[in-house]
Amino acid sequence: MPTGSDELSLIDAFVAELPHAKTPFGPGDDAAVLPRPKGQTCVTTDATVEGVHFTRPAFSLEDVGHKALAVNLSDLAAMGATPRWWLCALQVPRGFTTDDARALARGMAPLARAHGLTLVGGNVTSGPVLGLTLTLGGESPKPLLRSGARPGDVLLLTGPLGLAAAGLRALREGQTSGPEVDAQRRPLPHVESGLLARRFARAALDVSDGLLLDAWRLARASKVALALRSDWLPLGSTLEDALQGGEDYVLLLAVPARAVDRCLVAAAKAGLDWTPVGKCERGTGVFLDGRPAPPLGHLHGAP
Template sequence: MTARSSERARIDMLARVFGTDGSGRTIVGIGDDAAVIAPGREPLVWTLDAQVEGIHFRRDLVSMADLGYRATMAAASDLAAMGASPLGILAGLVLPAYVTDEDLRAIAEGQHEAAEEVGTQIIGGNLARGQEISITTTVLGETPRPLGRSGAKPGEVVAIAGPLGLSAAGLVLIGRGREHEADAAPAVRAYRRPLARITAGLAARDVASAAIDVSDGLTRDVGHVARASGVLVVLDRSTLLTPELERAAALAEADPYQLALEGGEDYAVVVTVPEDRVPAGFKRIGRVVPPQDGKIGIAVEQTNGTLAWLDERGYDHFG
């Protein structure tokens, strides 16, 4: 099927895929000039994230359904990092002429699946014609206690929920046509079907002093927390690898540590917490210490006990 329906018919199709909001907070969903959500009592949390063809994905490496899924999860991940639960999603799609109705339905089904996975729904958006596919997703949520980047305190530990390095390994393996090998499966899934760690964010909300999600790479993103908090984060190198990452890295002929430290798009959530309060679902990967010789940032502890500074490498759109 290669049908390309009118904008109106496409919106009707999207409304059918996305369905109606079961949460009870959406007063007006798809079909009016804007969505309407009933107010609650908690502070609102609101994020926006774009996925652009050629930058975040290549059409030959992901299906349309995967694209919709990962665009939605990437945006929802910002709410996880704030300790918030989502209330509703708007998505703006830019679609070139070659995108068929079937392609659009697949994108929408991926978006819908991801939204349901994190307990919310797509309640509006926009369609426009353009030169390349892009999906811009805004997620509105709420939390009684937003988790910022600036509260990390010396003496606390650093803990993570979610994978490290797997998504970057998956992208390499898909690009090299090795996605069907058994050792590639967890990495390929991490790239195509990442999970926003909403539940982990909620579990950390009342105990964490700071939080961030890993979109650009661990050193870069945790570096934001270190700088915002004026501390030094010392990572424990021995905690960063998993057997899944080691096998995927071997297949990709890549350094698993580099993938763990610099690979992005895993959407793990990293928090700083008191040592005795690491929440369920989190693994300890380091500790927070005061600045050393005036230096803040990220380091790893060497076997001889000295600190090696880590470059905050990772993805930079303009670097």
């Protein structure tokens, strides 16, 4: 990316579409100065790369922008954090225009507005393909960790699994619309669920790489075994998609048994559809219907 007017007009076009901080707190200095946090600060970074996480034209630039921001918001949601600020590092291929930058930002703006997220800085460089590496910061009085689950805790999912994997298949088969395709291109991060979860849950993570792999991560971090019931799983597609599909960005929560009823009532009152899917036990690893389930991962594939 030649520095100078091209880069500047591209940055200006991008920033103008988004809720952003004013200098000295926002874009335009060597670093952004953050407002003082009220609780503890959680930070996360995640990259979305052309040919790896998406292809064009299966994804529009608006889709790419939306999804890049959504997957990072999902990480904050898993911490029970209130989104606050973000940085956007763009890698743009030759021929990428200010209109393209605007389209990316337009895909991000509704999510940023909905979740109170302020752009504070970023970086633009050239690269062989389009890539977005975002860093998000959020606040929580008491962040939810993967390591907090205890034997006896009940496992809850904050939404159905498998729809995004079905959408990936549909896109590969040339389908261009429908709820599966929407789930794949425009996943909605469970930020509200994360905020509610911090009142009840002892541990959480977002199911980005498939239930079996992410459950295994929770089990390992908490030093417990997770016993899942396949007939309890909220399915958006086939059982295989649900177990290994990935990219659904629902949260897996571990809630103390005594709090589960209150927790489910509170979720229902908030219009959230949470489902018990199993429980934590002494031991290690993940069990599905009583049988050991290997941590089979999701290969992020470009549609």
